[in-house]
Amino acid sequence: MTHQLPLIEPDVLIIGGGPAGLTAAAEIADRGAGRVLVVDREKQAGGIPRHSDHTGYGLRDLRRVMTGPAYARHLADRAARSGAEIRTSTMVTDWSDQHTVDVTSPEGRYQIRARAIVLATGARERPRTARRIPGDRPHGVYTTGQLQNLVHLHHQPVGKRAVIVGGELVSWSAAMTLREAGCTPALMISKYPKAESYGAFNAAGRTILRVPVATRSRVTQVMGKGRCEAVEIENLDTGKRRTVECDTVVFSGDWIPDHELVRSAGITLDERTLGPLTDTALRTSRPGVFAAGNMLHPVDTADVAALDGKHVAQQVINHLDGRHEPAEGVRLIADAPFRWIAPQILRPGDPAPARDRLLLWTDEFVRFPKVTVRQDGRIVARRTLAWPAAPGRVFRIPSSVLDGISYTGGPVHITTYNSRE
Template identity: 45%
Template sequence: MKTSQVDVLIIGAGPAGLAAAIELKKSGVKSVRVIERERVAGGVPRHSFHPGYGLRDFKRFLSGPRYAQKYVDAAVEAGVQISTLSTATEWVNDSQVRVTSPAGIETITARSIILATGARERARAARAVPGKRPAGIYTTGSLQQSTYLEDLEIGTRAVVVGAEHVSFSAVMTLKHAGVKTVAMLTDKNKHESIGLVRVALGIWYRFKLITKTEIVEVLGDKRVTGVRIRRAGVESVIACDTIVFTGNWIPDNELVRRGGFAIDSIYKSPVVNATAQISGTSIYAIGNLVLPIKAADQCAVDAKTVAKKVAASLR
């Protein structure tokens, strides 16, 4: 089994992980390695083609792929080692992680470890929505990958479930794929995005926001044909061939649980102190692994602050 040592190991190569890595190198940390289970570094923004990234950190209005690539390029230029197709599978102890990659199994020892594994949307199954399992059901992430990376045919009429900021991103992706959003559903009293975004996109894309709504059943056998909803005690059906489940985030905390570290009972994130550190360890958690959910550029800005503290602790 291969073994290696670094000053700081970062698990997750999204904006938070890469921003932390770059800041660590700037702060004089000699060896920084980032591992990423995907084939390409950059995180979720790399398949989110609409603009809106980079205002807080780059002071620019960038598309997701451009934003992600800026961080990848800057990390490589700073001398950060990025290992893709590499998955942290288990803890040996608080300073050693076992990693699986096409090269085999490797044990990495680090003076400090930063967890930047992010969060994911709850899919239809995790929400226990009744009905069969027809084609045409997505999360925002799977929709973006199918649209932008794989150029797959999506459908014609869509219902978006959820009214968070990411839900409006799904509407824009559907438009790019040639799909008409007919309704956005939420069980909340109002949307959870920026008011200007909701008004502008509602006018531009002409979809109906339906609040205080419960999804009763997904309709369709081989393909989605509609969704049955209940509002104010009255049931109705919205005809569609595509359903996108958005938001309702859960942190990607599998590695935290395997390490036996404390998890917050509300957000299911690792419990950290004011410096983002898991108490009694040299392990830190950053980005959207620590909910509530934040924009990518906010995660990057926060990660830089934590990285400075990690560098100081190593000195």
């Protein structure tokens, strides 16, 4: 005899209680679109900002600047005040059918069936093992998220001298966390000609945090038995290697979406982002299942993820009301030096993407980017932008560059080159 699991049936299920999921929940509940349920596997909702205890959050979505924990509390409180239900320590383990998921929580196992589902599970940094860096396996090796969780949530000590692998914005966040924990960030390592973060952050980091940056370099080995003792780094141009003593190593950046539920559902993945393939309405390939936030574009700032949540809310409401059946669309493809683009499908009648921006990731520095859009061998648009394309951070272009495309044509290719070459 098969045991039937208890079933609850909200109108909207949001999986993931970070900035994207909480903002979507608040917006949908505010508009009276039915019962909204948010589930999150952590003990508290709020996502990464919960343990990112520094300022800089909320600028784009809230028009104010807050610390990460304050920002997380604000979003969770707003969702709850709007009428959304938030269940924490609750993990979605599998799909029972196209709109029903299996859940494990402190209350036991049950199922949730919803008319619309929003996947907002975010992204994570690749740990050392995923980066295939050889050597010993000592204590003292973290990702930024692990470090911040240890320091800000559990108030545990780390080491005394650290090496940070990566030069992204989150790398400077790791440096601040290390300082707060009494650990000196002795060196930051980037494979690029300069650290990937914005120039202002790089300058401030070197001046205020006093962290030197080894560019065009990589870690080739981690040394130490019980505790980390050193790393070996290699200059990518000369091949010269040297050993840097440290008792702590932080692997920062190099993000990958938390896409396990996407894969287990058989929802189409974009081979570039490794997140679900979506259109500008943030629909996935499964009807009634949407996606938002950093699982789509790993990784952007928390406030941009929140604005994705605001954008997807209206699309979910449209779906619940049966207002719009998606038409056939055209694929958007990022060509080198771009690695990926989000969203990846443009359909007639759909809204512009969130903030009227296409998001791309570049593998090369392009100081004066001229963006070129091509379809079926013809140039649809050329646009010179005033901001550089740089590795390690999202490059945004106005979605109006797509105004001249044909919805009955072939794939649309987007690339860039330096306009002053």
